[in-house]
Amino acid sequence: MSRALVPSETLANALGANELARELEARGYEVVRSGGFGLAWLEPMLVIDGQAYGPVRDLDALEEVALGPVDEIPAIARQRRIVFDRCGRGDPMDYDPAWLLDQLQRSPREIIAEIRASGLRGRGGAGFPAHIKWQTVHDTPAPRKYIVVNADEGDSGTFADRLIMEGDPFRLIEGMLLAGHATGADKGIVYLRSEYPLAAQIFAQAIAKARELGLLENFVMELFIGAGAYICGEETSLLESLEGKRGEVRTKPPVPAVAGLFRQPTLVHNVISLCSVPGILKMSGAAYAEIGVGLSTGSMTFQLAGNIQRGGLYELPFGLSIRELVEDWGGGTRSGRPFGAVQVGGPLGAYLFEEDLDTPLTYEATAQLGAGIGHGGLVVFDDTMDRMQQAHFAFAFCAHESCGKCTPCRIGAVRGKETVEALAAGEYTEDKIAVITELCDVMEEASLCQMGGMTPIPVRSALGIGK
Amino acid sequence: MGNDSAIHELVSACVGQTGAPITALRKIMAAHGHITDGHVGIVADVFNLSRADVRGIISFYSDFSTTPRGRRHIRICQAEACQAAGCRGLTREVSEALGLGLGETSEDLAVSLEGVYCLGLCASGPSAMVNERIIAHATCEDLLP
Numbered sequence: 178m179s180r181a182l183v184p185s186e187t188l189a190n191a192l193g194a195n196e197l198a199r200e201l202e203a204r205g206y207e208v209v210r211s212g213g214f215g216l217a218w219l220e221p222m223l224v225i226d227g228q229a230y231g232p233v234r235d236l237d238a239l240e241e242v243a244l245g246p247v248d249e250i251p252a253i254a255r256q257r258r259i260v261f262d263r264c265g266r267g268d269p270m271d272y273d274p275a276w277l278l279d280q281l282q283r284s285p286r287e288i289i290a291e292i293r294a295s296g297l298r299g300r301g302g303a304g305f306p307a308h309i310k311w312q313t314v315h316d317t318p319a320p321r322k323y324i325v326v327n328a329d330e331g332d333s334g335t336f337a338d339r340l341i342m343e344g345d346p347f348r349l350i351e352g353m354l355l356a357g358h359a360t361g362a363d364k365g366i367v368y369l370r371s372e373y374p375l376a377a378q379i380f381a382q383a384i385a386k387a388r389e390l391g392l393l394e395n396f397v398m399e400l401f402i403g404a405g406a407y408i409c410g411e412e413t414s415l416l417e418s419l420e421g422k423r424g425e426v427r428t429k430p431p432v433p434a435v436a437g438l439f440r441q442p443t444l445v446h447n448v449i450s451l452c453s454v455p456g457i458l459k460m461s462g463a464a465y466a467e468i469g470v471g472l473s474t475g476s477m478t479f480q481l482a483g484n485i486q487r488g489g490l491y492e493l494p495f496g497l498s499i500r501e502l503v504e505d506w507g508g509g510t511r512s513g514r515p516f517g518a519v520q521v522g523g524p525l526g527a528y529l530f531e532e533d534l535d536t537p538l539t540y541e542a543t544a545q546l547g548a549g550i551g552h553g554g555l556v557v558f559d560d561t562m563d564r565m566q567q568a569h570f571a572f573a574f575c576a577h578e579s580c581g582k583c584t585p586c587r588i589g590a591v592r593g594k595e596t597v598e599a600l601a602a603g604e605y606t607e608d609k610i611a612v613i614t615e616l617c618d619v620m621e622e623a624s625l626c627q628m629g630g631m632t633p634i635p636v637r638s639a640l641g642i643g644k
Numbered sequence: 645m646g647n648d649s650a651i652h653e654l655v656s657a658c659v660g661q662t663g664a665p666i667t668a669l670r671k672i673m674a675a676h677g678h679i680t681d682g683h684v685g686i687v688a689d690v691f692n693l694s695r696a697d698v699r700g701i702i703s704f705y706s707d708f709s710t711t712p713r714g715r716r717h718i719r720i721c722q723a724e725a726c727q728a729a730g731c732r733g734l735t736r737e738v739s740e741a742l743g744l745g746l747g748e749t750s751e752d753l754a755v756s757l758e759g760v761y762c763l764g765l766c767a768s769g770p771s772a773m774v775n776e777r778i779i780a781h782a783t784c785e786d787l788l789p
Contacts, residue, residue, distance in 0.1 A: 188765050191780040217767035333723030336764040366662055371670070371707055372763050374776070401663050404670060404705035407761055421665040421691070423704040481767060483728030488767025511729070520724055556766070558728040570727070574761070580704075 182224040186213035194221040212344015214265040215490030259456035264344035288359040294462030296474035301447030313434035314360040317442040322362035328369040331407040332523030334482035334554030338448035342376040346383035352451030364397040407578040426626045470496035473539035483556035500534035514559035522551025525631035527638040569597040571635035586629025589620040714756030719773040722759040729769030
């Protein structure tokens, strides 16, 4: 009997994967609901006895969309899939815990040393060296310690957390259990955004399965669903939310690694940061550090989105240029119009233009442009993009999502939005640019967190005004 | 009254969970569609919070609503990746066809229209949701009743 892998993943499902699965079953195939490979333009992509087909609209016309053996699809074969190595290859619940149980026999000191050697930095946006957080949580004495996973993936243009939680939830469970073992935390909570109902369902199922496998005898694992607030992706806001309150950010210090959830030492990590850990331990920290460039070590799960021909998730070593990603991997704009701009690193990231495209995608090189790599999302626009409109949106989004705790962000975003409106209406142009510049300076210098502190980045870059 | 006791039960079941008041409010939204003054009182009593605290939580999170939404609740992504793929035009079209702006509900409660920031289908925009159904490459016809 032929075996068909049919992705059960939000995008593939939206494009008809559920119906295809039912039809294949009716035709006598052994259907396995797997994760997605992340190649958005090929979804729904089926793998039947190792042969890939996509995008499949009609099962009677499979040959028209034949892609050959799945491992020979260049857009998969040329990736460096460390986090996503298992994703798409089978039933995510079909999990063998032998490797994990073996790793959990290693000493915390040994595991933290591997993380240090790997040079892993946070994949959520801040790019902070992971081992420092691990060591701090490990070294801080407390009655209880927590692992908190930030799966509040609110950046437009990003979907890596969703794909891994839907396609290989055990990768995250491995990362959480290893982090718990290494830091001495015995409770882990995943903060998942409410816009990802399928990820919630699959992850809850994986927790139940992990319990069945005996993996949770000394570790409590919980899934918490957010309630629609971008700011809760900021770690202290997320912790407030987990305590059942408004997600208003906290002043730092103390950092969460010292006093986080319920004021206990808490390791807060993005999903992909934790999901990078098993791969590091498999190949050794030193080997992982060989991948990438300089202090940007390892692989990054880049997500190519917006007006793009071949959008999707591409896990690649740091260091390729934005142009390679947008043109070679992405194939340029979907509309067929000339390239306009690319926003790198989410709503708080910079708009970059033709002259910036040869910048390598590393933490350092993007920082030099005043940008930031964020969670690895790149949103491509064609030449119809209106720069004024995007600057307006950056302020408007900040005004909508600001937690309201600090004045620069709460008031600055609203005034900024109004000023861009006046500028767009042609009122006192030079004067308005001066006001916007001053607002940006104040927000950058005086906001409590990155929401207000980084909103000036898309504003300035869209309007072409420097610091 | 019978309804309120069911809500009371729903809310009480959350006691002891991480972030319980938020989970309780989500359950009320799922069961009742919106949160009434009575529900605010129940949540406040069960978690020993002031009513102002509970209203503070409700106003902070966009999933919570104190007014009923339409039976057909349409949410269109307004974030950058969908902007690049034409969500502004789509929103205008849908909005004109329904005679509703973002955040508005028709008087007969048949339809409501709302913006959302990111559904995670960013390479296949514009994306939208109609009730629980998620739609990629959304068009006006996909969304209208």
